[in-house]
Amino acid sequence: MDKKNVLLVDGMALLFRGFFATSFRGNFMRTSKGIPTNGIYQFMRYFLDAVDTFKPSHVICCWDMGSKTFRTELYEGYKANRDAPPEELIPQFDLVKEVVEAFDMPNIGLVNFEADDCIGTLARIYSKTDEVIILTGDQDILQLVDEGIRVAIMKKGQGNYEVFDRHNFYEKKGISPEQIIDLKGLMGDTADNYPGVKGIGEKTALKLLQEYETIDNLLDNIDRLPKGVQTKINNNLDMLHLSRSLARIKCDVPISCSLDTALWKYDKDRVSMKFEELEFKNLAKLI
Secondary structure, three states, rough: OOOEEEEEEHHHHHHHHHHHHHOOOOEEEEEEEEEHHHHHHHHHHHHHHHHHHHHHOOOEOOOOOOOEEEHHHHOOOOOOOOOOOOOOOHHHHHHHHHHHHHHHHHHHHHOHHHHHHHHHHHHHHOOOOEEEEEEEHHHHHHHHHHEHHHEEEEEOOOOEEEEEEOOOHHHHHHOOOOOHHHHHHHEEEEEOOEEOOOOOOOHHHHHHHHOOHHHHHHOHHHHOHHHHHHHHHHHHHHHHHHHHHHHOOOOOOOOOOOOHHHHHOOOHHHHHHHHOOOOOOOHHHOO
16 A cells, blocks of 8 residues: 655744745735735745645644643743744734635644644654655754654755655764754753753753763763763753753644545635635745
8 A cells, every 4th residue: 555645734833934034024915905914925835835845645734722831831931032923923823724724734733732742643643654744944843753754844945945864864963863852951942942951052962962872871870971061960950851841742642633634635716715815816826
């Protein structure tokens, strides 16, 4: 039986990227009713390019469902450094899902979890029998790379991807996908606003993991570490464990999505009507 090729899209990553790529020039692309659409327009351009590049048989789009999740309960500061979304982006959150629906694609999200957790859960399920590719701009998702799971990180400019798989991962990153979680535990993540071990940056964290493989093994051998590193770790043990928990994508959240509902096949007229409603003249020729 032929394996299916399932594309899992990190919806928020594409929408935010699309919004900021076009809005810095003050270009919010409003409809004649005054609704801003620049994020959705650019989302569609990224999305259609990826479909053209990776030729999926099935496509699913995953979304964050609000800023409060189990991670914010674990650590109040999680993502607390982020500004509220720009007011021009707010109406585009619901509208973009309508566009996705027009393509007859499932929108998946679960309150209290991030899109990453939904992506991780679905990727683990589908990769047992099929091939999965995850489209994102978010390096955290690299921890999901496995047999049957590739990650395409969007690079600057359109149509530029760096694709990570089981075979090229070590060569590109110097560690394995599983070690990404421990890497973040040690060095923290400024984008998500958790500190890891104060004073340990990426270079030291990488070196430690290349030598000791895991945080647990590192702690078992703490006496062998340079005195300065020992002190930093001992002073930040709680935050080390917490940061590792925050970094780990949950792959067992209670969602499911039958691939039968995700077949990449759409009604051109329905999509055209949606594009017309949003006054996307240039996109019509891409479908």
